Amino acid sequence: MAEQQTPIPEADVVWMEEPEMGFWESTFLPAIFGGLRNSLRHVTDFHPVTQQYPEEKPDLPLHYRGVHRLNRDDQGRVKCVACMMCSTACPARCIDIVAEEAPKDDPLWTDRDKRPKSFVIDELKCIYCGMCEEACPVDSIELTSIYDLTGFTRAEMKFDKEKLLDVYDKTKDNPRDPIRTHRGILGPASAFATLPTVGPATQVPQGDKSANSPTSGVIGH
Amino acid sequence: MTWTFFLTTIITIGVAFGGLMGTIAYLILVERRLAAFIQDRYGPNRVGWAGLLQPIADGAKFLLKEDVIPGHVNKVLYILGPSIAVFTAMAGFAIIPFGPVDQAPSWMRFVIAPNVDIGMVYIFCIGSLGVYGVILGGWASNNKYSSLGSMRASAQVVSYEIPLGMSIIGVVLLTGSLNLNTILEHQASQGFIGWNIWTQPLALLIFFVSALAETNRLPFDLSECEQELVGGFHTEYSSMKFALYFLGEYAHIITVCFLTIILFFGGWHFPFIAEADSAYLGATLVKVLVLLTKVLMVILLIMFIRWTIPRFRFDQLMNLAWLGLIPMAAVNILVVMTAKQFDWPLWTLTVGSFAIFIAAGLIGTSGKFVVGEQSVDFGESPEGHVHAH
Numbered sequence: 001m002a003e004q005q006t007p008i009p010e011a012d013v014v015w016m017e018e019p020e021m022g023f024w025e026s027t028f029l030p031a032i033f034g035g036l037r038n039s040l041r042h043v044t045d046f047h048p049v050t051q052q053y054p055e056e057k058p059d060l061p062l063h064y065r066g067v068h069r070l071n072r073d074d075q076g077r078v079k080c081v082a083c084m085m086c087s088t089a090c091p092a093r094c095i096d097i098v099a100e101e102a103p104k105d106d107p108l109w110t111d112r113d114k115r116p117k118s119f120v121i122d123e124l125k126c127i128y129c130g131m132c133e134e135a136c137p138v139d140s141i142e143l144t145s146i147y148d149l150t151g152f153t154r155a156e157m158k159f160d161k162e163k164l165l166d167v168y169d170k171t172k173d174n175p176r177d178p179i180r181t182h183r184g185i186l187g188p189a190s191a192f193a194t195l196p197t198v199g200p201a202t203q204v205p206q207g208d209k210s211a212n213s214p215t216s217g218v219i220g221h
Numbered sequence: 222m223t224w225t226f227f228l229t230t231i232i233t234i235g236v237a238f239g240g241l242m243g244t245i246a247y248l249i250l251v252e253r254r255l256a257a258f259i260q261d262r263y264g265p266n267r268v269g270w271a272g273l274l275q276p277i278a279d280g281a282k283f284l285l286k287e288d289v290i291p292g293h294v295n296k297v298l299y300i301l302g303p304s305i306a307v308f309t310a311m312a313g314f315a316i317i318p319f320g321p322v323d324q325a326p327s328w329m330r331f332v333i334a335p336n337v338d339i340g341m342v343y344i345f346c347i348g349s350l351g352v353y354g355v356i357l358g359g360w361a362s363n364n365k366y367s368s369l370g371s372m373r374a375s376a377q378v379v380s381y382e383i384p385l386g387m388s389i390i391g392v393v394l395l396t397g398s399l400n401l402n403t404i405l406e407h408q409a410s411q412g413f414i415g416w417n418i419w420t421q422p423l424a425l426l427i428f429f430v431s432a433l434a435e436t437n438r439l440p441f442d443l444s445e446c447e448q449e450l451v452g453g454f455h456t457e458y459s460s461m462k463f464a465l466y467f468l469g470e471y472a473h474i475i476t477v478c479f480l481t482i483i484l485f486f487g488g489w490h491f492p493f494i495a496e497a498d499s500a501y502l503g504a505t506l507v508k509v510l511v512l513l514t515k516v517l518m519v520i521l522l523i524m525f526i527r528w529t530i531p532r533f534r535f536d537q538l539m540n541l542a543w544l545g546l547i548p549m550a551a552v553n554i555l556v557v558m559t560a561k562q563f564d565w566p567l568w569t570l571t572v573g574s575f576a577i578f579i580a581a582g583l584i585g586t587s588g589k590f591v592v593g594e595q596s597v598d599f600g601e602s603p604e605g606h607v608h609a610h
Contacts, residue, residue: 027582035529043258050263 060145062176065128067146068121068159069167071139071179077108078165079140082116086132086141094125095132119161123149144177233329241314245471246276252524259528286460294457295361302358303458303465309351310472313344317479320509321489322402331509332402340401341393344480345386348435351473352378355437355444358466359454370453373535374444377434380542381441385431387550388424391557391570392417392484401480405488412496416487420567423553423574425485427546432477434542437470439527446532478519486515545581552577 024030051058071079082099100117102109109115132141144167151157159167171177250265250272257264265272290296320331337343352374359371393399395417396407408415418425434441445453452458455466482488489495489508533541556573559565 023579023582027578032526032530036525039259039525039529042261043255046258047261048263049261052263 058147060147060176062145064145064147065130065133065143067123067144067149067167068126068132068164069142069144069171069177070119070161070164071142071168072165075108077112078115078119078161079138080116080119081112081138081140082114082119083137085135085137089131089135090126091129091131092125092127094122096120096122116161119164121159121164123157123159124154142177144171145174146171229327229329230333233331233333236329237314237319237333238311241311241472241475242468244475245468246280248471248475248520249279249467250276251521252527255521255524256528259525280464283461283464288460288462291362291457293363295363298357298361299457300462302354302361302454303462303469304354305357306351306354306469307465307472309347309354310469310476313347313351313476314472314479316340316343316401317476318402318405318483318488319479320512321505323406324505324508326505335402336400338398338400340404341389341399344476345382348473348476349378349382351469354466354469355454358458359444362454362457364457366450366452367454367456370444370450370456374437374454377437377441377443377538380539381431381434381546384427384542384546384550385435387547387554388427388431389484390550390554391421391424394554394557394561395420395570401483405483405490408487409490409496412490413487413492416485416490418485420570421485421553421557421574422571423549423578425481426578427550427553428484429481430541431546432481433523433526434538436473436477438474438523440530440532441538442532443535443538474520474523475516478516478523481519482512482515488512488515549577549581 073079080097082097084097084099087093087095087097097119098117099114102112102115104110128143130143133143136142146167149157172179253275254264254266254272265275268274268278290299315333316337318332322331322335325331355374356371359367359369359374362368392404396404398404398407404417408417437444442453444450445455447453450456455463458466489512491511495504495508495511553574556577557570560567560569560573
């Protein structure tokens with residue numbers, strides 16, 4: 001039986017000792033006055049980090065998930081093919097879709113089979129997780145950067161198809177909410193030719209033991 | 222005679238009480254804004270210009286909020302708690318002179334109760350009664366957090382009453398009176414060098430630290446520390462009853478700041494502009510303003526300390542009082558008594574104060590005087606440096 005070892009090799013352990021307290025340190029006066037000077041410096045040299053919200057709009061990150069929109073294709077039709085993937089993926093069950101057959105006699109809809117008759121998202125139930133966006137095979141449902149969603153009644157917070165298309169019309173020219181795909185053909189799963197390379201989520205420093213180990217997260221030799 | 226005396230008293234109480242209440246309301250705003258500035262925020266700046274109407278909004282809210290009395294509390298004591306807190310704080314203010322008392326206009330005095338010869342004793346009596354508000358409130362709340370908060374408050378106040386009382390004995394001995402106004406005039410008559418801070422700097426330090434502990438301010442606010450005790454003794458209090466606790470605490474702070482200035486910084490005296498014999502037009506007003514400015518400075522210092530020094534642990538709190546402040550205060554009294562007995566010059570007291578402080582610091586370093594790299598041994602160091610491996 002080997003002796004019980006620490007998970008960290010002995011060479012990596014640095015033993016520290018509490019530094020001895022000097023005379024002034026043990027009176028605490030230099031620390032107190034240093035601290036007071038530090039506090040005072042924040043008052044005299046005042047650089048607030050607060051955003052004065054209604055006057056000053058926040059600069060949200062580009063991946064912020066706000067109100068949904070239903071995208072239009074290049075002919076102005078709703079992209080949605082009523083496949084129910086989003087409402088299936090939705091953990092909050094806030095998407096309610098009723099599908100219908102596309103009118104074959106209408107020249108605008110000849111190349112489409114199915115479309116949503118009604119498409120209602122309850123914005124109060126939604127947890128803005130973005131799973132609907134992930135699930136959508138035709139890049140129809142997307143989350144915009146609109147964050148100031150308010151209303152007086154519960155009924156008006158249920159966004160129907162017209163309202164969601166209206167959100168698209170309002171946000172499509174906003175550089176923060178670009179139209180992700182310009183593909184006009186509503187092909188199967190938006191046929192990507194190649195998958196984009198995915199970089200690491202965070203920068204890992206050279207010599208990081210955890211990242212270089214065969215099983216990430218476990219520090220070994 | 223008695224009728225005018227009565228009227229004057231009523232006017233003085235009105236002015237002092239109204240002034241105190243208004244000051245407290247705005248001090249809370251000042252504290253919130255200052256705290257925000259120290260933490261790189263703006264603080265309340267929406268109500269009125271730069272947030273100046275915030276205290277009125279706060280007051281209205283406190284008054285109009287539903288006053289919840291939880292079902293599990295002892296109703297009588299629950300209501301008595303904040304009442305005692307606010308009453309003692311107000312009563313303590315009664316003998317604080319807020320201006321040059323003997324130059325006051327005929328229609329008002331600069332102190333509510335003049336010529337109280339037991340001045341300091343009265344203030345400490347009333348001040349230590351204030352802790353009953355905290356204890357009763359915490360106990361009546363029938364809540365573990367509240368009881369823990371009030372237990373801590375009682376232990377803390379019992380400990381810090383002693384150095385608080387002992388620290389001012391030196392000042393009282395030097396003046397020969399407990400009357401606050403006499404102490405003040407004694408300093409003012411000797412000019413700038415007569416201020417007690419020059420002869421009793423250590424007493425000032427002990428007094429100020431103990432006073433912070435007495436008023437339950439950070440770094441000594443263990444009785445209401447949010448991280449451990451939810452809200453401490455006032456966990457169960459809401460609306461106006463909570464506001465009363467707050468009011469009492471702030472009134473206590475103002476009293477303590479007045480005491481600091483009157484006992485150690487010459488009260489309304491300031492060289493050249495407010496001397497004891499200056500009698501130019503408006504001199505009285507200038508003296509009042511000097512006193513209030515000094516007091517405001519101390520209040521601002523206390524606020525800065527609140528956002529600078531982290532809270533003490535409970536054993537550290539007790540150690541500071543029993544191992545630090547009380548011995549230092551005792552030796553300080555001894556030095557003052559010796560100097561008085563043998564008619565030593567006053568500067569010996571200053572030297573004595575610093576000597577005591579240095580000695581305490583040396584004991585704190587386990588008998589080692591570290592100057593840069595060299596360490597000078599002052600006796601045996603205890604076996605406390607066992608290596609970890």
